[in-house]
Amino acid sequence: MRLRLGEYTDSGGRPRQIIGIDGAGGSVLVIDRDAVTHGDDRLLAHLAADEPIENASLVSRGYLGEGVVRCIRPRRVVARDFHAAPLDDEDDDEPERAPLVIDAPELDRAGHAYRLEPVRGSLCIPELRWRRLPPSAVAADASIVSVREAVARLESYEPICALTRRTLRAHRQTRQLSTAVLRLEVQRLQRSPIVLNRGLREAVIAATERHGLSMSEIAMRCGRIKYDRAGNASGETSWLARRLGILPEGGQQAPTPWIHSDVLALIARRGLGVSPREVELD
Incomplete structure (x- = not known):
């Protein structure tokens, strides 16, 4: 301290x-x-x-x-x-110039690539935004995505966040390029109580495979208990699976990659007996 x-x-x-x-x-x-x-x-x-x-x-x-x-x-x-410095913290070692087009090295599960580049919008100058490129790599088919959506699709904060912060610092004095939306997107992500659930999911799966801990027992430890007609108690495994991004939420087609940090802490501490920081993604 x-x-x-x-x-x-x-x-x-x-x-x-x-x-x-x-x-x-x-x-x-x-x-x-x-x-x-x-x-x-x-x-x-x-x-x-x-x-x-x-x-x-x-x-x-x-x-x-x-x-x-x-x-x-x-x-x-x-x-x-x-591990992350504040967004507005300037790095004196940052080069004065940086590429206007940056490709993230990873692909998402559907094979889409992600590229940070200037795009034409409603402003008189280009905006710096992330775009998702289809596997065919046809530029005309690329769509603009937010920092949050790119992170969600890759189920990882990096390299999207690091590339975004570095590029914003490098172009902070550029007048011919708007970075306002991109800056706001990464600030909202950093301040949000909603975090990725992949690290927690991997920890739960490891606990079930290596230590014989069942999903039902983990849910019961978290206070999520259901009873059958005979009065037998068991854990709400569907609740746990939805929080972990294994099952989709009601009315949704795909599982969510997000979880509230309070719920993550509950499952980590009570369900697994570990510190939340051990299952959070950097």
């Missing part, structure tokens, strides 16, 4: 504390956590390395003055928060 910024008691009577922890590249994570267990980490702010450290205290005071009173619940801290 780098800074102790504040303390309070939540609506349930539990003591909590606000702290500052070192992040990537000299940045600081301002976190609200349980003062006793040091768990249930919530991200209040991610300060860039060049921001005055006093800003951490400002964030804390603002949260204690309004966020606690209004019972605002920030998203959980995830593993990638400790």
Whole structure:
């Protein structure tokens, strides 16, 4: 822990504390956590390395003055928060020029490729956006996708997020190219409490295959219990399978690659007995 910024008691009577922890590249994570267990980490702010450290205290005071009173619940801290610098944190070693067209090396399950390039839209200048290319690689058939959709299709934050951040830094002073939408998309992804479920799914599958733990038992540990006509209890495996992206949600054709960070933490801690950070994707 780098800074102790504040303390309070939540609506349930539990003591909590606000702290500052070192992040990537000299940045600081301002976190609200349980003062006793040091768990249930919530991200209040991610300060860039060049921001005055006093800003951490400002964030804390603002949260204690309004966020606690209004019972605002920030998203959980995830593993990638400790490895990624804030989006606006400039890298002095970043080259002044970068390619305008960048291809992600991975393909999604359907064989689509992803390319970051300028596209013509409603603005008078081109916009820098991600596009999904079909296996035929016909440029005319490519469609614009958001950063979130590209990440979802690849079921991985990288290389999409890293390429996006690097390109935004390289073109931050370019006037002939709009990066506003792309910047907003990656900011929303970084701040969202909804995270990828692939790491958790792989951990659950490994637990069932290697340790003999059943999906039913994991669900029961999470409090998801059902009873048959004879009164026999079992776990709601369909609930677990939907959270893991194995089965689609009701009314949907395909499983979701996303899960709320609170649900991920529940399944990790209670269902598997591990820290949520062990099953989160960076």
